[in-house]
Amino acid sequence: MTIAAIIVAAGRGQRAGGGVPKQWRPLAGRRVADWTLSQFEAAGLDHIVLVLSADDKDAWAEFESGRYILASGGTDRAESVRNGLAALENRGVTKVLIHDVARPCVSTRIISDVLTALEACPAAAPGLAVTDALWVGGEGQVTGTRDRAGLYAAQTPQGFHYDAIVAAHAAHPGGAADDVQVTRDVGLPVKIVPGDADNLKITRPEDFARAERILRTDMDIRLGNGYDVHRFGDGDHVVLCGVKVPHDRGLQGHSDADVGMHAVTDAIYGALAQGDIGQHFPPSDPQWKGAASEIFLRHAVELAASMGYRISNVDCTLVCEYPKIGPHSAAMRSEMAQIMGLSEGQVSVKATTSERLGFTGRSEGIASLATACLVSA
Numbered sequence: 001m002t003i004a005a006i007i008v009a010a011g012r013g014q015r016a017g018g019g020v021p022k023q024w025r026p027l028a029g030r031r032v033a034d035w036t037l038s039q040f041e042a043a044g045l046d047h048i049v050l051v052l053s054a055d056d057k058d059a060w061a062e063f064e065s066g067r068y069i070l071a072s073g074g075t076d077r078a079e080s081v082r083n084g085l086a087a088l089e090n091r092g093v094t095k096v097l098i099h100d101v102a103r104p105c106v107s108t109r110i111i112s113d114v115l116t117a118l119e120a121c122p123a124a125a126p127g128l129a130v131t132d133a134l135w136v137g138g139e140g141q142v143t144g145t146r147d148r149a150g151l152y153a154a155q156t157p158q159g160f161h162y163d164a165i166v167a168a169h170a171a172h173p174g175g176a177a178d179d180v181q182v183t184r185d186v187g188l189p190v191k192i193v194p195g196d197a198d199n200l201k202i203t204r205p206e207d208f209a210r211a212e213r214i215l216r217t218d219m220d221i222r223l224g225n226g227y228d229v230h231r232f233g234d235g236d237h238v239v240l241c242g243v244k245v246p247h248d249r250g251l252q253g254h255s256d257a258d259v260g261m262h263a264v265t266d267a268i269y270g271a272l273a274q275g276d277i278g279q280h281f282p283p284s285d286p287q288w289k290g291a292a293s294e295i296f297l298r299h300a301v302e303l304a305a306s307m308g309y310r311i312s313n314v315d316c317t318l319v320c321e322y323p324k325i326g327p328h329s330a331a332m333r334s335e336m337a338q339i340m341g342l343s344e345g346q347v348s349v350k351a352t353t354s355e356r357l358g359f360t361g362r363s364e365g366i367a368s369l370a371t372a373c374l375v376s377a
């Protein structure tokens with residue numbers, strides 16, 4: 001059994017406004033599309049097709065070498081779906097989920113319910129029973145009422161046996177609201193699984209605030225702190241936050257003694273409640289002698305990802321009289337961001353002296369403090 005998802009993302013989001021198609025707009029710290037895609041990645045499907053508009057050149061460039069199969073958008077949603085289905089030809093796909101990129105709050109429960117329902121029927125989709133009374137209106141007046149019994153609001157992902165939905169689309173004259181209608185129009189039964197009020201489609205400008213509230217409520221936010229000290233010894237440079245800074249002394253340590261990167265690494269381990277660098281890379285182990293500290297940082301970032309967290313931001317403070325950090329802080333942020341796969345806006349590196357007090361004030365060594373904020377991916 002081979003299961004795929006098609007995420008249709010070629011719309012222009014005209015009703016949502018905002019100048020940029022809604023799927024590429026920020027929402028609770030990521031783009032709308034990132035939330036949607038990560039829910040389908042978590043489902044462990046065999047293939048994910050991402051249907052993109054030819055106008056979204058940056059998205060094509062971003063996703064072309066990744067794990068998604070890309071397909072071109074059509075002039076309407078149905079054509080985008082057909083192009084997505086065609087991209088799955090000859091891959092042995094048995095079941096396919098078709099989902100609007102504009103529904104970023106879709107739950108793993110809905111995805112799994114639709115897939116389970118497909119074991120017994122050729123098509124299944126989430127529906128939300130209408131609970132409000134229904135009116136007919138015109139010119140600002142109620143002109144009639146409708147019985148709500150048996151009415152459902154249609155949601156996605158809508159799931160189908162692959163051959164059935166391909167045949168249904170091929171036979172359809174067009175004009176259907178969704179793939180359930182396409183399927184029903186060729187006489188196939190569609191099972192309703194329980195939808196979720198949170199699985200809204202971002203359609204109008206105000207939907208962003210609602211989706212943001214939903215995503216932030218579900219988020220697990222974790223903070224960690226890190227602290228490290230290395231003493232000065234002989235040398236002609238120090239390595240701080242991945243940048244080699246000329247200095248009349250070096251820092252002593254088992255690795256490259258990058259005190260800033262060590263504090264950030266420990267902050268990430270701390271947020272995960274996974275000990276510290278010493279536990280993961282014991283100083284007694286000769287293989288870490290002189291090691292570049294980015295090995296440790298990369299490990300912490302990978303551990304976070306494997307535990308279902310992404311790094312929202314890190315903030316690092318270096319405490320020393322010399323060398324002066326200011327001229328190098330931009331390079332440090334850039335280096336650390338690159339190692340962690342973050343944007344520079346998510347990484348802060350700053351410095352302070354300790355007013356010539358204490359061991360840092362006497363220039364016996366450099367201390368560093370860091371905070372990391374992780375959120376469930």
Ligand SMILES: Nc1ccn([C@@H]2O[C@H](COP(=O)(O)OP(=O)(O)OP(=O)(O)O)[C@@H](O)[C@H]2O)c(=O)n1
Pocket residue numbers: 008009010011012013014015016023051073074075076077080081099100101102103201202203
């Ligand atoms: N030619 C199209 C039109 C729509 N879609 C996708 O189909 C879904 C339908 O949601 P909708 O709210 O209609 O999206 P838009 O068409 O982007 O919105 P609007 O109608 O406001 O422009 C969205 O994920 C959208 O990206 C698509 O892939 N190709």
Ligand SMILES: C[C@](O)(CO)[C@H](O)COP(=O)(O)O
Pocket residue numbers: 100153154155156177178179201203
């Ligand atoms: C498929 C769909 O999401 C079902 O609710 C919806 O029909 C697509 O969006 P639109 O607003 O109807 O264009």
